[in-house]
Amino acid sequence: MTREILKIKPPFRAEHIGSLLRPQSLKDAWKRTESGAITKSEYSAIVDNAIIDAVRLQEQTGIKVTTDGEFRRKSYWSHFLEAVDGFEVRKSDFKFRDAGGNTRDFLAPYVKSRFSRTKSISGSDFDFLSGITTRTPKLTMPSPPTMHFWRGRDTFDSAIYPDEELYFADLAKLFNDEIKDLVARGCTYLQIDDVPLAMLCDENVRNTVATRGNDPNQLAKRYAQLINESISDLPEDVTVGLHLCRGNLKGSWLSDGGYEAIAPLIFNEIEVDGFFLEYDDLRSGGFEPLRHLLQDKVVVLGLVTTKSPDLEKADDIKRKVDRAARYISMDNLAISPQCGFSSTVFGNPLTIDDQWRKLELLVEVADDIWSGN
Numbered sequence: 094m095t096r097e098i099l100k101i102k103p104p105f106r107a108e109h110i111g112s113l114l115r116p117q118s119l120k121d122a123w124k125r126t127e128s129g130a131i132t133k134s135e136y137s138a139i140v141d142n143a144i145i146d147a148v149r150l151q152e153q154t155g156i157k158v159t160t161d162g163e164f165r166r167k168s169y170w171s172h173f174l175e176a177v178d179g180f181e182v183r184k185s186d187f188k189f190r191d192a193g194g195n196t197r198d199f200l201a202p203y204v205k206s207r208f209s210r211t212k213s214i215s216g217s218d219f220d221f222l223s224g225i226t227t228r229t230p231k232l233t234m235p236s237p238p239t240m241h242f243w244r245g246r247d248t249f250d251s252a253i254y255p256d257e258e259l260y261f262a263d264l265a266k267l268f269n270d271e272i273k274d275l276v277a278r279g280c281t282y283l284q285i286d287d288v289p290l291a292m293l294c295d296e297n298v299r300n301t302v303a304t305r306g307n308d309p310n311q312l313a314k315r316y317a318q319l320i321n322e323s324i325s326d327l328p329e330d331v332t333v334g335l336h337l338c339r340g341n342l343k344g345s346w347l348s349d350g351g352y353e354a355i356a357p358l359i360f361n362e363i364e365v366d367g368f369f370l371e372y373d374d375l376r377s378g379g380f381e382p383l384r385h386l387l388q389d390k391v392v393v394l395g396l397v398t399t400k401s402p403d404l405e406k407a408d409d410i411k412r413k414v415d416r417a418a419r420y421i422s423m424d425n426l427a428i429s430p431q432c433g434f435s436s437t438v439f440g441n442p443l444t445i446d447d448q449w450r451k452l453e454l455l456v457e458v459a460d461d462i463w464s465g466n
Contacts, residue, residue, distance in 0.1 A: 102332060103157075103158060103229055103231070103282050103332045103334070103366075103367075104332070104334055104366070104367040104369075104391045104393050104427050105156070105157045105158055105229075105427060105459075106427045106428070106459040106460075106462070106463045107155075107156055107157070107427070107428060107429070107452075107455040107456045107458075107459035107460075108156070108158060108369070108393050108427055108428070108429035108455075109151075109156060109158065109160070109429055109430055109433075109452055109455070110233075110284070110286075110336055110369060110395070110399075110429060110430055110431075110432050110433040111160045111162075111163055111169075111231065111233035111284060111286070111336075111433050112160075112162060112163040112169065112233075112433030112434055112435045112436050113147055113151075113160070113162030113163070113164070113433070113434050113435055113448065114162075114434045114435045114440045114441070114443075114444075114445050114448050115143070115162070115164060115435060115438060115440060116143055116146070116445065118139070118143065119139060119140065119143045119164060120438070122135075122136050122139040122140075123136070123438065140164050140165055141221065143162075143164055144161045144162060144164050144165075144221065144222070144225070145225055147161070147162045147164065148161070148222070148225050148226050150449060151226075151228070151452070152226065152227060152228055154449060154452045154453045154456055155453070155456040155460075156228070156452055156455070156456055157228050157229060158228060158229050158230075158231045158282065159222070159226040159228045159229070159230055159231070160222070160230070160231050160232075160233060161218060161221070161222045162435070163233065163433065163435070163436075165218055166438075167437065167438050168436060168437040168438070169233070169235055169286050169433070169436045169437070170202070170235035170239050170240075170286075172214060172215065172218075173202075173214055173234070173235060173240070174202055176212065176213075176214040177208050177209075177210060177211075177214070177267065178206070178208060178211070179204055179205060179206040179207060179208030179209075180202055180203065180204060180205070180208060180240075181202075181203050181205050182200035182201060182202060182203060183200065183201065183203040183244065184198060184199075184200060184201070185198070185199050185200065185201035185243040185244065186243060186244055186245070186301065186305070187199075187243060187292075187298070187301070187347055188347075189340055189345040189347055190345055190347075191343075191344060191345040192344075195345075197345060201243030201244060201248075202239070202240045202243070202248065203244065203248060203249070204240075204248060204249035204250070204253065204254065204260070205250065205253075206253060207253055207254070207263070208263060208267065209263065209266075209267070210266075210267045210270045210271060213271070213274050214234075214271050215232060215234065215271065215275065216274055216275060216278055218232070219232050219275055219278055219279075219280050220278060223278075223279060223280070229281070229282055230280070230282065231282045231283070231284055232275055232280050232282070232283050232284070233283075233284045233285075233286055233336075234268075234271070234272075234283065234284070234285060234286065235285075235286055235287075236285045236286060236287035236288075236289070236290075236316075236320060236335075237261075237264045237265060237267075237268050237316075237319045237320060237323050238287060238289040238290065238316040238319060238320070239286075239287065239288065239289065240264055241260070241261075241264070241289075241316075242288070242289035242292070242316075245302070245305045245306075245307060246305070246306070248260075261315070261319055264319065264323075265319055265322035265323050268323035268324075269322065269323050269324070269325060269326075272323065272324060272327065273326075273327070276327060276328060276331055280331070281330055281331050281332060282331075282332050282334075283324075283331065283332070283333045283334070284333075284334045284335075284336055284369070285320065285323075285324075285333065285334070285335050285336065285365070286336045286338060287316075287320070287335060287336065287337055287338065288337075288338045288339070288340055288347065289316060290313060290316055290317075290337055290355055290359060291337040291338055291339050291348065291352075291355075291371070292339065292340075292347055292348040293309050293312065293313045293354065293355055294348065294349075294350035294351060294352055294353070294354045294355055294378075295348035295349050295350040296350065297348075297349075298347075298348050299354075313355055313358055313359075314358060314362075317358055317359060317362050317363045320335070320363055320365075321362075321363060321364050324364065324365065332366045332367070333365045333366055333367075334365060334366060334367040334368070334369055334393070335359075335363060335365045335367070335368050335369065336368075336369035336432075337352075337359070337368065337369065337370055337371065338371060338432050338436075339371055339376070339377075343437075343439055343440070343441060343442065344400040344401070344441050344442045349376040350376070350378060351377065351378015351379060351381075351382060352370065352377075352378060352382040353378070353381065353382045356382035356383075356385040357385045360382075360383075360385040360386045360387060360390065361385065361387060365390075366390065366391065367390060367391035367392065367393060367427075368386075368390065368391070368392050368393065369393045369395060369429060370392060370393065370394060370395055371395040371431040371432060372394050372395050372396050372413065372417075372431065373395055373396060373397065373398035373399075373400070373430075373431035374398065374431075377395075377431075380413075380416055380417040380419070380420050381420060382420075383417060383420040383421045384420040384421070386420075386421050386425065388422075388425070390425065391425050391426070391427060392417070392421060392425060392426055392427070393426075393427040393428065393429045394413065394414065394417055394426060394427070394428050394429070395428075395429050395430055395431030395432065396410050396413050396414070396428055396429075396431070397410070397428070397429070397430045397431065397451050397454065397455055398430065398431055399430045399431060399432050399433060399434045399441050399443070399448075399451070400431075400432075400441055400442070400443075401442070401443060402442070402443035402444060402447040404447070404450055404451065404454065405451070405454065407454065407457065407458050407461070410428065410454075410455075410458045411458060411461070411462060414426060414428065414462060423462075423463075427459070428455055428458060428459055428462075429455065430451060430452075430455070434448050
């Protein structure tokens with residue numbers, strides 16, 4: 094087995110974003126549940142077994158962090174809507190697009206009534222994961238801006254939330270209460286998955302936001318504040334990472350553009366311990382924005398793509414890490430895939446074997462680069 098990377102506190106030198114490809118048995122079981130062929134209890138048992146298998150396979154790659162693969166979710170944010178009364182879905186203002194120029198509509202959160210957290214959202218998921226792994230369990234969750242950006246002010250009925258700040262206050266409390274519950278259960282590693290901030294690097298998206306009546310820079314600043322409010326008052330031993338994503342659905346994406354437009358804001362004002370940044374293609378831009386990073390933060394470079402089965406070359410990854418190290422100390426760097434392998438139940442266009450090979454490669458490369466650190 095590949096040697097473990099010598100880093101005690103996350104983010105680790107070799108990371109992964111969270112979601113994993115669902116095995117066919119789990120996909121089949123999900124369809125049978127939807128059709129009523131098996132009960133929810135029977136389906137839950139199948140999911141438990143699939144997670145146990147996935148955790149063992151993660152551990153075998155040598156990676157020091159494990160997740161449940163997000164196997165209990167339809168998408169990276171669906172479990173929040175299912176657990177909190179007051180949400181439904183409506184069409185987003187934006188579209189996914191792929192390399193062939195095709196576009197795809199998608200559904201996004203909409204608030205139909207005043208909401209509040211009345212029960213744990215992911216507590217039982219964390220309890221199960223922490224009980225079956227010998228590594229550091231990581232709990233992933235959508236960002237608070239995920240519950241606003243896709244429709245802007247049309248995310249909620251103005252009769253319910255006449256003031257947008259009232260809506261943001263309820264969002265911050267919802268997330269902060271959930272996170273503190275997870276911490277009380279023993280969770281010390283959280284990852285917040287955010288697409289809106291990364292999309293605000295794209296000029297076309299910024300123009301759409303401006304047409305909706307928002308100043309893109311002010312909106313990004315308010316989102317940064319919202320994230321900070323959501324993670325406030327946590328113990329020092331809790332690590333929080335922020336994953337900036339450009340969209341990830343069956344190999345398609347939502348936006349282009351390097352991080353320069355938001356780098357000074359996110360790297361200096363968002364109070365997380367590390368940033369997971371997509372750097373798997375030219376759409377992500379260069380490493381120059383990393384010069385804005387504070388010295389006590391970690392950047393996890395998403396250099397391995399989950400959108401293709403092609404296995405990256407170790408030397409190419411090392412060269413990119415060296416280029417990034419021109420702008421930030423090597424001690425502040427780590428590597429990962431650019432995103433999850435299956436941000437929705439459908440998954441990306443690669444196989445489960447491809448997935449494990451990519452994670453094994455990351456561990457091997459990280460060991461070569463940071464061995465002894």
